[in-house]
Amino acid sequence: MTLLSLHGIRKSFGAVDVLHGVDLSVAAGEVVGLVGDNGAGKSTLMKTITGIYRADSGSIEFDGKDILTLDPGQRRELGIEMIYQDLSLAKQQDVAANIFLGREPTKKLFGLFPGIVDKAEMDRQAAKMIERLGAHLPSINRSVGSFSGGQQQTVAIARALTFNPKLVIMDEPTAALAVREVQSVLDLIRRLRSEGIAVILISHRLNDVLSVTDRIVVLRHGRADADLVTAKTNMNEVVSRIVGGGDTSAAAAHEQRG
Amino acid sequence: MASEMAQPGFWARVQRASVERLHIRLESLVVLLALSAAMAVLSPFFLSLSNFLNILLATSTIGVLAIAATFVIGSGGLDLSLGSVMGLAGVAGAFVAVNLGWPSVFAVIACILAGGLAGYINGQLVTRAFVPAFIVTLGMLGLARGLALVISQGRAIYGLPAAIVYIGQGRPFGIPMPVILLVLTAIVAHCVLAYTRFGRHTLALGDSEGAARAAGIRVEHHRRIIYTLSGALAGLAGLLFTARVNAGDPTAGINYELTAITAAIIGGTNLFGGRASILGTMIGALIMGVLQNGLTLLAVQSYYQQMAIGAVLILAVFIDQYQVRKESRV
Secondary structure (H helix, E strand, O other): OEEEEEEEEEEEEOOEEEEEEEEEEEEOOOEEEEEOOOOOOHHHHHHHHHOOOOOOEEEEEEOOEEOOOOOHHHHHHHOEEEEOOOOOOOOOOEHHHHHOOOOOOEEEEOOOEEEEEOHHHHHHHHHHHHHHOOOOOOOOOOEHHHOOHHHHHHHHHHHHHOOOOOEEEEEOOOOOOOHHHHHHHHHHHHHHHHOOOEEEEEOOOHHHHHHHOOEEEEEEOOEEEEEEEHHHOOHHHHHHHHHOOOOOHHHHHHHHHO | OHHHHHOOHHHHHHHHHHHHHOOOOHHHHHHHHHHHHHHHHHOOOOOOHHHHHHHHHHHHHHHHHHHHHHHHHHOOOOOOOHHHHHHHHHHHHHHHHHHOOOOHHHHHHHHHHHHHHHHHHHHHHHHHOOOOHHHHHHHHHHHHHHHHHHHHOOOOEEOOOHHHHHHHHOOHHHOOHHHHHHHHHHHHHHHHHHHEHHHHHHHHHHHOHHHHHHOOOOHHHHHHHHHHHHHHHHHHHHHHHHHHHOEEOOOOOOOHHHHHHHHHHHOOOOOOOOOOOHHHHHHHHHHHHHHHHHHHHOOOOHHHHHHHHHHHHHHHHHHHHHHHHHHOOO
16 A cells, blocks of 8 residues: 655755656555665655655655645644654753654643643653653753763654654664664664554665665665665665666675675 | 752752753842842842832833743844834824824724734744844834834823823832733743743744754744734833833833843843743843842942943853853753
């Protein structure tokens, strides 16, 4: 069952064309790797899916609905979450505030004044989510700016998973992590797949992509240049598609070691 | 427990608790108390109920402006037009009441509306025309002041109706009306900023606009509301001032933005947004009030008071930035 389908997505910034008509589809519970050189348009493409950017033309359907004109908040409501490379955290706010940003639960004060943020409920659910991820944070009431990179990553992941998403987009989730933390992110991706949640993984670490995805889409010069089934491809082919042919065995061997 | 109290981390824990639960910085409270103690020692007139009410009365206008500054700065914005918009609003209200002779309630509405409109224009220009807030509100500082002078033809408008004057000079239960209105405004503003989604989004926006946008908060829309709110509060401040001095003075509020922004920053508002509390701002406004009152009692020329306020602003931002650099990895 197709969860997300993009057709002919174009996006340019002024005179610079970034996306030249991208087609991409993701099935429910499928893990798709999105790879490509720097400047291939990966992040731009993802931001047109989350609604941060509005595509110039083309169509985006999610769960059978046309979402092209929806804003980021509305797309989150439908179940699209993204973990940004810069994590997009409000660093002076605490853990719960970040996890529930834009979706704070409210209660009535004295049964009278509506719209009062239910901080206790937020803290409770945030603690539960952090625990479910098997992570340890010094304190849930501390501003996230005081945490380490890995801990901040945990908060960003918790935010993406708290509201039962159908699709989670991860932009370089392992780039800044220690070895053990990388493994836990990969395990998390496998767990999401088993729960029927689709994942789009953007990563330069091709070993990670090959080990965890079902399919690999190569973005090149603003087009989906190749669509490879992970089980039927190898490092050599992926590298060759990224750089656009030629003898790439040396580069592939390097990645393999990497 | 007793041994725990003796640990060096005790002060740090009290500080953290005050920041997290009461949303105030303890240092500002200490400064307020120390400053009051110093003034009490230096002047025999400082410690009296009537002087206390004087300080509150003098703080009421600045206090309302400082609340506006807290919201705007907390959201990562800036409003330099507060004092001018306050002057414009007061003149607009006086014009409606005196020159047009309309009922007092319309004068009250005119004050708030004139302020709100100026703020709305600020918000539109910041979010749609992409002119930096610094420039937009600096321009509005000139525009609003000029318009106030045009409307009033450069002269104060006298002869306000009794109902308006009561707002500024009335003393139900012996408490000046402006003080009551400031306290009510502060309570509402505190609840909005600390406990509602609007308030939390305001701080998140000031903290990281990108994070707020990614979370689905309508960033531009939110900013327009905040600037409009800021203008409307400046309008309320204009009403309080006009009613208190019983005249629509086109030069009212000159340099008040300096004092208001200083009060907000002393109260713990992060100059770059993301952290702010109304309780803290009220302490900041009181510090400014005590400072001005004390210097007046000590017969220090008002020129030096201006200098003191300017120096306090720079000092407050210095201390704040020093702590941010020390504590955080931001």
